[in-house]
Amino acid sequence: MADEIIGAVGQLCECLNSCGVPAAVAAEFSSFFSIEDNWSSLQNAKENLQALQTVIMRKVTREKEKSRGVNAQVKLWLRRVEEIIMDKTLDKEYDTFEFVCSCSPNIPRRHKLGKQITKDLGLVNDLIDEGNNFTDVGDDLLPDPVDQKPHGNTFGMESMLEQLNEHFEDHEKCIVGVWGQGGVGKTTLLTVFHNQLNGCTNFHVVIFIDVSNSETLDVKVMQRTITERLGLPWVDTETDDARARLLIKALAKKRFVILLDDVRKMFQLEKIGIPLPNTNNGSKIILASRDKEVCKEMGAQQSLIKMQLLDDKASWDFFNSNLSTDAQHSIQSSNSIKWRAEAIKNSCQGLPLALKVTSRAVADLTSLNDWRDVMAAINAGLSEIGGVEEIFQPMKYSYDKLDETKKKCFLYCTLFPEDSSIRKEQLVEYWIAEGFIPPNQDWRGKLTIIKLKSACLLEETNSGLKVRLHNVIRQFGQWLANQETNFLVQSGTNLESAPEIEQWNEPQRISLMSNDIKEISFSPNCSKLETLLLQNNPNLKNLDSKFFKFMTKLRVLDLSNTGIKELPECDALRQLQHLNLSQTPIIKLPRRFWVLQELRYLDLSLTEALEETNDNCSKLLKLRVLNLFRSHYGIRDVPDLNLDKLKELKFLGITICAEDVLKKLKKTHPLAKSTYRLSLTSCPGMETIHVTDFNQMEHLQELYIESCPKLSELVMDQGEGGVSKLEVLTLRELPSLDTILVKSLPHYFEKLRELTIYECPKLENINWVARLESLDKLVVSRCNGMVHIIADTAKGAAHGMRNIRDGTCEEIETEMLVDEASQITINENTKATNKEVEENIEFPKLRSVLLTDLQNLVSICSPRKFPSLENIRVQECPNLVHLPVSCGYEITKLRQICGSLEWWNRLEWDGPESRRSMENYFTAI
Numbered sequence: 001m002a003d004e005i006i007g008a009v010g011q012l013c014e015c016l017n018s019c020g021v022p023a024a025v026a027a028e029f030s031s032f033f034s035i036e037d038n039w040s041s042l043q044n045a046k047e048n049l050q051a052l053q054t055v056i057m058r059k060v061t062r063e064k065e066k067s068r069g070v071n072a073q074v075k076l077w078l079r080r081v082e083e084i085i086m087d088k089t090l091d092k093e094y095d096t097f098e099f100v101c102s103c104s105p106n107i108p109r110r111h112k113l114g115k116q117i118t119k120d121l122g123l124v125n126d127l128i129d130e131g132n133n134f135t136d137v138g139d140d141l142l143p144d145p146v147d148q149k150p151h152g153n154t155f156g157m158e159s160m161l162e163q164l165n166e167h168f169e170d171h172e173k174c175i176v177g178v179w180g181q182g183g184v185g186k187t188t189l190l191t192v193f194h195n196q197l198n199g200c201t202n203f204h205v206v207i208f209i210d211v212s213n214s215e216t217l218d219v220k221v222m223q224r225t226i227t228e229r230l231g232l233p234w235v236d237t238e239t240d241d242a243r244a245r246l247l248i249k250a251l252a253k254k255r256f257v258i259l260l261d262d263v264r265k266m267f268q269l270e271k272i273g274i275p276l277p278n279t280n281n282g283s284k285i286i287l288a289s290r291d292k293e294v295c296k297e298m299g300a301q302q303s304l305i306k307m308q309l310l311d312d313k314a315s316w317d318f319f320n321s322n323l324s325t326d327a328q329h330s331i332q333s334s335n336s337i338k339w340r341a342e343a344i345k346n347s348c349q350g351l352p353l354a355l356k357v358t359s360r361a362v363a364d365l366t367s368l369n370d371w372r373d374v375m376a377a378i379n380a381g382l383s384e385i386g387g388v389e390e391i392f393q394p395m396k397y398s399y400d401k402l403d404e405t406k407k408k409c410f411l412y413c414t415l416f417p418e419d420s421s422i423r424k425e426q427l428v429e430y431w432i433a434e435g436f437i438p439p440n441q442d443w444r445g446k447l448t449i450i451k452l453k454s455a456c457l458l459e460e461t462n463s464g465l466k467v468r469l470h471n472v473i474r475q476f477g478q479w480l481a482n483q484e485t486n487f488l489v490q491s492g493t494n495l496e497s498a499p500e501i502e503q504w505n506e507p508q509r510i511s512l513m514s515n516d517i518k519e520i521s522f523s524p525n526c527s528k529l530e531t532l533l534l535q536n537n538p539n540l541k542n543l544d545s546k547f548f549k550f551m552t553k554l555r556v557l558d559l560s561n562t563g564i565k566e567l568p569e570c571d572a573l574r575q576l577q578h579l580n581l582s583q584t585p586i587i588k589l590p591r592r593f594w595v596l597q598e599l600r601y602l603d604l605s606l607t608e609a610l611e612e613t614n615d616n617c618s619k620l621l622k623l624r625v626l627n628l629f630r631s632h633y634g635i636r637d638v639p640d641l642n643l644d645k646l647k648e649l650k651f652l653g654i655t656i657c658a659e660d661v662l663k664k665l666k667k668t669h670p671l672a673k674s675t676y677r678l679s680l681t682s683c684p685g686m687e688t689i690h691v692t693d694f695n696q697m698e699h700l701q702e703l704y705i706e707s708c709p710k711l712s713e714l715v716m717d718q719g720e721g722g723v724s725k726l727e728v729l730t731l732r733e734l735p736s737l738d739t740i741l742v743k744s745l746p747h748y749f750e751k752l753r754e755l756t757i758y759e760c761p762k763l764e765n766i767n768w769v770a771r772l773e774s775l776d777k778l779v780v781s782r783c784n785g786m787v788h789i790i791a792d793t794a795k796g797a798a799h800g801m802r803n804i805r806d807g808t809c810e811e812i813e814t815e816m817l818v819d820e821a822s823q824i825t826i827n828e829n830t831k832a833t834n835k836e837v838e839e840n841i842e843f844p845k846l847r848s849v850l851l852t853d854l855q856n857l858v859s860i861c862s863p864r865k866f867p868s869l870e871n872i873r874v875q876e877c878p879n880l881v882h883l884p885v886s887c888g889y890e891i892t893k894l895r896q897i898c899g900s901l902e903w904w905n906r907l908e909w910d911g912p913e914s915r916r917s918m919e920n921y922f923t924a925i
Contacts, residue, residue: 035114039094042117045124046085052131053081063138074137081127090116146198146206147229149191155321155352156314157189160305164193167303168284174277177300178288180307181456181473182394183353186288189307190259193286197257202282204254205229212262222272223247226258240271247273252281260287264397266297290398292454309350309470318352319345322359330366340371347378349471357391392476398455399480408436409448410457411485413469414477415511415533417492421466424449429601429625433556433578434530439600439624440650462847462870463753463776490515491533504529512537513558519543525550535560535580543568559584560603571595581607582627588612594619605629605653605677618642629653629677630704635661643671653677653702659686665697672696679704687736688713691726702728712736712762716749727774730756738762742771750774753845758782765791770861776845781852789851790861844868847893851877858882863910865890874899875925881906886914897921 056078060070093113154161160178167176178186190208197206207229209222219240227234227243230250235243252275269276269285276299277283289295295304310318319341320328331338344362348354362374399407409431416422428445431437437444449467452458457477458467469477481487488507490499495515504510504524509531517537523546530553534540541563548554548570555575561583567590570576578601587609593616600622604610610633617626623646628634634655635641641664643649652674656662662680665672675697680686686708692715694700703726705711711734729752731737737760742749753776755769765788769775780786845868851857852875861884870893874880885891886909897904901924909915 035110035117038114038117038121042121042124045121045128049081049124049128049131050085052128053078053085056131056134056137059137071134071137074134077127077130077134081131084120084123084127090120145200145203146194147208148195148198149208154188154192155318156308156310157185157192160189160307161193163305164189164286167305168193168286170303171279171282173303174279174284175299176284176286176303176305177292177295177298178286178305178307179290179292179295179456181351181470182290182398183351183391183472184307184309184456185352186290186307187261188352190261190286190288194259202255203257203284206257206259208259208261210261212264217265217267219244219272226251226273230254244271244273248275251275251283254283255281256283258283258285260285263287263289263294263298264291264401266294269298290394290456291401292456293451310352310355311350315345315348315350315355316342318355319348319359322356322363324364326366327363330371334368336368337371340375344375344378347471351470351472353394354391354472391472392479395457395473395476396480398457399476401455402451405436406448406451408434409445410452411477411481411487412436412509413452413458413467414474414481415487415489415491415509415513415531416469417514418471418474419468420492420514421461421468423466425465427467429578430531430556432624433601435555439648485509486528487511501525509533520547523547523549527552529554531556533558534562537562539563541565545569548572565609566590567593574598577601579603583607585609589614589616591616596620598622600648601625603627604631604633607631607633615642618645621645622648624648625651627651627653627677628655629702630679630681631655634679634681637661638664641665641669641671649674651676653679655679655681657682659683662686666693667696669696673698675700677702677704679706680708682707683711684709686711688715690715692716699725701725702730704728704730704732705734706730706732708734710736713739713741715741725751727751728754730758731760732756732758734760736762740766740768742768753777755779756781761785765789767791770843772843774845775843777848777850778846779850780854781850782854784855786854786857788859788861789857847871849873851875851880853877854880860884863889866894868893870895872897873925874903877903881908883907883918885918886910894921896923898923898925900924 056074060074060078063070090113094117164176164178167173178189180186194206194208197203200206207226209225211217211222223240223243224234226247230247232246232250238246248270251273256277258274274285275281275283277285285299287295287298287300289298292304292306320331323331331341341362344358345355348358358378362371365371365374399410402410412430412434413422413427424446427449428437428442431445431448432439432442437448449458453460453467457469457473459470460467478487478489481489486507486509488499488503488510491511492514495512495517498512498517498520501522501524504526506528507526508528510526510529511531511533513533514536516539517534518539519542520540521542521544523544527550529551532551532554533556535558538561540559543564545568547568549572552572553575554573556578557573557576558578558580560580564581564584565587567581567586570590571592573596575598576596577598579596579599580601580603582603582605584607586604586607588611591614593614597620599620602617602620602623602625604613605627606629608631610631613633617623617628626643626646626649634657636657638661641661643652649671652671654665654671654675654677656665656679662683665675673696676699678694678697678700680689680703687710689705689711691703694703705714714731714737726749740763749772751774752772753774755772755775755777756779757763757766758779759782761782761784763783764785766780766786767790769778770790778789780789843864843866846866847868848871849860849869850871850873851860852873854877857877857880859880859882863884863886866885867890869885869891872883872885872894874897880903883897885894885897897918899922904922904924907915909918
């Protein structure tokens, strides 16, 4: 009966359809009465869908193998297919329904099931249609914010990473520059920092670009790197300018970090497609360069980080990390091998690239003989162990960028011994004499030094007055010199005899300085020689009488600090421009010395035996520099000032032995403006010196006052102009000096960096040194009246200073306590606070203190900050039991406290913690 009813209803559905009844109504009837047919269609459709799923999954796999992503619509389709195939609910329902239905029909349940089958059939068919329409299942991957990069060892980089993080987190610093010599680890630092940004949610994308992929800036390569990181399509036909505009628009919508490694010259970021970061968009640029000036030109003037060489521990850890297990074991088991390994490590002087190459060279050594051989090879030069190209090539680019003149200037620095410091002033004078720099253009030499420092080919010493070559840079320079020029360099090599005569024939420059050569008893045929540096051979006393005979092209001759008492015949030296005879026992100049008419530089300073110049100095009309400072040949009479013909004279160092001569010179004498160094010696009637009397000596840098028995007062009062350029002051053997009046500090002594006081027994203290803001070195010796260096303790004698109020000087007691001085109102208009005044007496630049033979010295000063102090040396000061340093004040740069062990044990501290903290700095002498 039921089957008959269903059959009748089926016929009814057909009739309804034929009569134009709405499809929705017909579908309702069909899903109910055609359930078996619909179920069969659904199963077939699912099989087709699964087959299509398999095809598309294979396509997806191939796209992933190409490092492409999956189209988002494909991902969604696959998820929906998986859901409908895995859902077995309808299968269970249908199986149960058929069983029940065969016994007794359930019309509501059949209606619901039929509708669900019809719905799923439609969904599966739709998925099949959608899947068949996919033309490309792949998609370009969106970049991760950080694309991790491999990097090398990071020993000793913690402080530089910390600096980089500080600059990076500073909202005001949008461009950060990292600079340093080739091989110092700039790329490693940037790579480590780049990888640390992984997981940082503050930025949308981080891009690392190696700028130095070619000798010239490759805009296209840089643009391609940015394009790929942004996931943008690359169009070869686009111009660089069009692509730059597109990249600027894309990056402007993001907060980005771009790291530019090895930037070798300035370029405009916008031309690449990089918008300038600013405080509004929050983006950052970090760049690394070998040239400090390039960093500044790129906009990192306010956020520069100089890469530091590795310290001793980090160098050893780096060196040791590259050794094999057997090599490490040989070092641990043999002190002889360990000593050689450390010496090899030390030869690299903390340069990571050199450490890497040398450690590779010894990575497998185990026997003592092998270590000996390699050490001997390295002592001969890094090029002897191989890997020279890897070490020197990064440096060569910096060298190649220099113009020809600066290249010559750099190579000239290799004439100096390893680890030696070179006075900037001396270096510039050499360069002028060689013709690298025009006369009277010293500023060009100073700019050249700045450029060489910026290119990391020279380093500045702490004092700022000298430069030095890193050992590896020096070897690089010598490697270049051997290829490009003809140098004979054996400076600082413990020579006891000069090279054989045959070795003198070809070189253009010879440096034998800083040895123990005793004589040169031949006349070499060296007609090409332009430079001969023999200084610092203290036992060199004899030169062959014809030594200079063939040196017709010689331009520079340095015999300073040798034992030479007289010069050989020098008629051949008619091209000589620079002659240094300072610190020699020379007695007189040759009578025909005047033939050296090209001479522009003559240094006779510290010639304590010089008695006669035979009036030669006044005949050398091209002299730019004449230095008789602290020479025994002093000016004793006014007529001796016969140097007026030296119209080219720019620098005069002079020794004056009579007050009348000083009065003549310190007025308006033409020589006054050329005077840079002045020594006042053995002026018997001189009682008072007013430093402002030297105002005509506007360039005076060094003043040396010695052996003036009646001199009792030295007044540094204010006058028109002032002695503002004075850098070095020495007071020596002044038995009557008891008063040093200093007014209106720091105007006069704002540049004073060295102060030496020796044998001034009536001085009780020198309170005024507390105001010397540029003081670098303080030496006090054999002043038995000295009780305090600065009497600023409660026990200090209250003598006095000057109170400066409203621009006038009101004299009060000369040695007034500095504690009280801190409350002086310097100028009512400045509204200076006590705190500001106290900060002025913190010795901001003082690096070295030397105290010797001060029998009554009780204290140096009260404890305070010494931010630059490196060395304290105390000898024969039996009553000095307190030092002005303790763990409670800033002494971060302190390296050494020297003195006798007996004295050290007598010192009193403000607590056991201070004593323990200071013990690490003590060195017994």
